[in-house]
Amino acid sequence: MTSLIVEGVRLSVPDMAVPVLNVDHLMIGSGAHVAITGGSGSGKSSLLNVLSGLERPTAGRVVWEAVDIAALSESGRDRWRAEHVGLVMQDFHLFPGLSALENVLLPAKLARVASEALKQRAGELLVKVGLSRPDQHVETMSRGEMQRVAIARALLREPGIIVADEPTASLDAESGEAVANLLLSIAVETGCTLLVASHDPRLVERMKRRIAMRAGEIVSDTVDAESSA
Amino acid sequence: MISFILADLRRLWLGAAVMILLVALATALGVTVTLQERALRLGSARAADRFDLVVSAAGSETQLVLSSVFLQPSPLPLMPGDVLAKLNADPRVAWAAPVGFGDSFLGHPIVGTTTKLITGTTTGFSAGAVFAHEGEAVVGAGVDLPVGAEVKPMHGTAETGGETHKEIAYRVVGKLKPTGTPWDRAILVPVQAVWHLHGLGAHDDHDDDHDHADTAGAANAPAEPEHHDEHDHHHGHVDADAPVNEAFTQEAPGLPAILVKPKTIADAYRLRQEYRSGSTLAVFPGEVLTKLYATLGDAKFVLAAVSAGSQVLVAAALLLVSLIHVGQRRRQIGALRAFGAPRTAVFSIVWSELFGLVALGIGLGFALGYTGARFIGTAFTTQTGVILPVEFAMEDWRMASALLLLAALFAAIPALLAYRQSPAQALRA
Structure with missing residues (x-):
């Protein structure tokens, strides 16, 4: 749905001479399924942070459709991310004390965009990810169930981009498999661009395009033959 | 949110x-x-409000206010009895009433005073009426005694080892409405009863020497044992049925304090000026309190x-x-x-x-x-x-x-x- 052009992106941190991220050129087509791999410290999380607007690059352009998010203000990037990006993280980041439904709706409520329609959609999404008790408090759920809640939350505002950072790393094999299936089927169904940073071969191998990183740079970029990404 | x-x-x-x-x-x-x-x-300040002017023998202003307004037991020096007669005769004075302290009953101070003071500083009776005989008493709202109860005065207080007077037991004839002042805790009796009880006053045939006066006025003698001995000699001249006599003459015994109600504010200032010199002290309790608060x-x-x-x-x-x-x-x-x-x-x-x-x-x-x-x-x-x-x-x-x-x-x-x-x-x- 949303295509990406990255040009001359550098991300430096104050006390390191070498930038933690150095990507001269990267293009990702709309609706692509991309896995980003690499060891710890390879820069794959930094890349996802820059692409999702969580972090502003020190230099360069990050253009999603027509918008250069590297040029947006902090609040501007927050707003853009809230509208366009669904984030799924390794640690779920659900809020204890709230129900599954409340967790799905929380960011929208805090941004004051939670309409009746959105509330209804939240309930539907929970059913879709396979949860039958929207009022269950999240701290009483299994890790697999928690990640499903997190995926429902990511999908609430119909984002064009889903960014998942190690979505299966803290799950057992079975839950990991289920979450991987869910992410892929949703991406296919909605036509979202899916960016996944992962070590998990079962997830990585199912993505059509694989970008490998080392020391903040892209070292390989392979596309499965049948794919047009 | x-x-x-x-x-x-x-x-x-x-x-x-x-x-x-x-x-x-x-x-x-x-x-x-x-x-x-x-x-x-x-x-x-409200407690002191009812007392416009207090006159006593020269001494401590603070002590005077504490004793007269707040009824804190402490020995006050005495002034001659003729001051009261002089004040009562003064045209600038609405009324002047003596107060005699020293006795207590069940922890309540017994204050010898006059009917004028009672009517002048209180808001009336919730039961009974003011005393008419020497052996009668009026209690404040804070005293847990009914009309008809007996009050056996104790010299000084129980804490200071006081002894009970055997000569008289006052009968409570009236109970006052609450005033919100320490006087609510007081038992008010005719001042002449206090004098007689301590062997003083017009009907007394003993010589009016200094020791007597001290005992009668501020009967806080326990601190000085010799007063006790002397004072015992003078017991026993109380006639409980004698009518209350409030015509005070030059021969009235020594007094620790007199509460004065001047007719006007100007009179109050003039009286204070006049009674501030020589052997007497005159204070506005409110003013003394203000000084105390400053401290x-x-x-x-x-x-x-x-x-x-x-x-x-x-x-x-x-x-x-x-x-x-x-x-x-x-x-x-x-x-x-x-x-x-x-x-x-x-x-x-x-x-x-x-x-x-x-x-x-x-x-x-x-x-x-x-x-x-x-x-x-x-x-x-x-x-x-x-x-x-x-x-x-x-x-x-x-x-x-x-x-x-x-x-x-x-x-x-x-x-x-x-x-x-x-x-x-x-x-x-």
Whole structure:
């Protein structure tokens, strides 16, 4: 749905001479399924942070459709991310004390965009990810169930981009498999661009395009033959 | 947002409760000190209100006010009895009444005085009427004795090892309505009975030497045992059925104090001027209290400083706790931002949570402080009869607003910290 052009992106941190991220050129087509791999410290999380607007690059352009998010203000990037990006993280980041439904709706409520329609959609999404008790408090759920809640939350505002950072790393094999299936089927169904940073071969191998990183740079970029990404 | 804050507080209820309690206690301390100090000032001023001018022998002004207005037992020097006759004859005086202290019954001071003083300083009787015979007594509203009860006067007080007079038992004939002054705790008897009981007065055939006078007026003799011995000789000239005689002559015995009701304010000042010289002392009790408060002002300042200090300590502790708390929740706050909560929402959450707790603590502190001050006031009233009017004044609401404003600013510090924090860094931590 949303295509990406990255040009001359550098991300430096104050006390390191070498930038933690150095990507001269990267293009990702709309609706692509991309896995980003690499060891710890390879820069794959930094890349996802820059692409999702969580972090502003020190230099360069990050253009999603027509918008250069590297040029947006902090609040501007927050707003853009809230509208366009669904984030799924390794640690779920659900809020204890709230129900599954409340967790799905929380960011929208805090941004004051939670309409009746959105509330209804939240309930539907929970059913879709396979949860039958929207009022269950999240701290009483299994890790697999928690990640499903997190995926429902990511999908609430119909984002064009889903960014998942190690979505299966803290799950057992079975839950990991289920979450991987869910992410892929949703991406296919909605036509979202899916960016996944992962070590998990079962997830990585199912993505059509694989970008490998080392020391903040892209070292390989392979596309499965049948794919047009 | 509210549901998120509530869920958060439910999870951290113990910490939140301790925080509220800390703020409440620090606030309550300040509120109690302020309210109690004001109540003491107002209450004692109201107690002194009924006594326009007090005349006594030259001595301590403060002692005079404490003894006459607050009925605190202490030996007062005596002035000659002719002062009373002179005052009663003065055209500027509405009435002048002698007061004789020294005896007590069940811890209540027995005050010898006149019917004029009773009608002039009280609001009437809830039962019975004023005394008409030497053996009759009128009790204040705070004395737990019914009309008809017997009062056996004790010389001095039980604590100071006083002995009971065997010659007379007063009969209670009237009970006064409450006045909110220490006189509510007093048993009022005809002054002539006090004189006669101690072997003094017009009907007494003994010589009126200094020792006698001392015993009759301020019968606090226990401190000086030889008075006791001497005083025993003079017992036993009381006729309980004799009518009350309030025509005081030049030969009246020595007196510790005379309460004077001048006709006008100008008269009051002139009388005070006149009776201030030589062997007598004349004071406006209200003015003496004002001077006393000026001295006590320093004590109030110390108390206020202590309570302000405790508030600063609590504020500092809370700031520390909330900064640590925000630090611990960096990831959570970062996640909120990452998932699309605006920065302003993050600021509002942290700010409202903290401000809500502190505001609740301040509110609770005011309630607690008020209850505490009322409690102290009630205990004080039981002991002294002085009603302490514990009430909030305009300045208290100003203080509450100032505290709330401070809390609002103070809650903004961690909120700003959370606002400024980068979500990516927070999630990495």
